[in-house]
Amino acid sequence: EADIYQTPRYLVIGTGKKITLECSQTMGHDKMYWYQQDPGMELHLIHYSYGVNSTEKGDLSSESTVSRIRTEHFPLTLESARPSHTSQYLCASSESYRGEKLFFGSGTQLSVL
Amino acid sequence: GNSVTQMEGPVTLSEEAFLTINCTYTATGYPSLFWYVQYPGEGLQLLLKATKADDKGSNKGFEATYRKETTSFHLEKGSVQVSDSAVYFCALMPNDYKLSFGAGTTVTVRA
Numbered sequence: 001e002a003d004i005y006q007t008p009r010y011l012v013i014g015t016g017k018k019i020t021l022e023c024s025q026t027m028g029h030d031k032m033y034w035y036q037q038d039p040g041m042e043l044h045l046i047h048y049s050y051g052v053n054s055t056e057k058g059d060l061s062s063e064s065t066v067s068r069i070r071t072e073h074f075p076l077t078l079e080s081a082r083p084s085h086t087s088q089y090l091c092a093s094s095e096s097y098r099g100e101k102l103f104f105g106s107g108t109q110l111s112v113l
Numbered sequence: 114g115n116s117v118t119q120m121e122g123p124v125t126l127s128e129e130a131f132l133t134i135n136c137t138y139t140a141t142g143y144p145s146l147f148w149y150v151q152y153p154g155e156g157l158q159l160l161l162k163a164t165k166a167d168d169k170g171s172n173k174g175f176e177a178t179y180r181k182e183t184t185s186f187h188l189e190k191g192s193v194q195v196s197d198s199a200v201y202f203c204a205l206m207p208n209d210y211k212l213s214f215g216a217g218t219t220v221t222v223r224a
Binding site for chain 1 (some may be wrong): 145148149153154155156158159202211213214215216217223
């Protein structure tokens with residue numbers, strides 16, 4: 001069973017607020033990922049990390065930032081949320097070197113008013 | 114670039130019907146191919162995978178064969194159940210280990 005947790009599950013905030021989406025995994029995985037998913041659209045990779053102190057931007061440009069200070073923790077931060085940031089954000093981690101099997105969290109549905 | 118195109122939904126079926134979800138891909142090299150499933154209220158989970166041409170992935174009655182000649186990885190199940198209602202995502206992983214997902218296909222199975 002996957003042990004990867006995202007909080008909060010739902011978040012509704014006003015424009016201009018700073019927010020942090022939490023993602024933690026207890027499996028000791030080195031690789032972690034953030035995906036953005038809009039309804040009916042494909043998942044887009046926005047950030048990934050190959051280990052502690054490693055962070056890279058994904059294929060979709062995002063105004064968010066991430067950090068990886070500990071293996072188990074990969075938070076995503078928006079300094080100033082806007083309505084265009086409204087989306088579902090999915091965190092994932094992978095166990096094998098090739099990262100083939102990803103374990104996903106349940107997601108955070110973000111709504112910016 | 115690498116991309117995945119899968120059949121648009123939603124798809125609505127009756128129990129015991131045959132399900133096919135088409136997936137084609139564009140990639141350089143020899144990517145691995147996957148089907149992920151997202152049940153209502155849950156996170157994505159791996160359904161099956163194939164890592165080289167002609168491999169067949171199978172799980173929970175679902176099958177998909179990696180067809181390099183047609184760059185396809187269609188998902189099939191011979192007799193669906195209500196519990197198969199979910200969103201299904203086709204995905205590929207090229208050599209840089211970053212998954213690319215299709216748009217997802219919502220499947221609803223009626224009793």
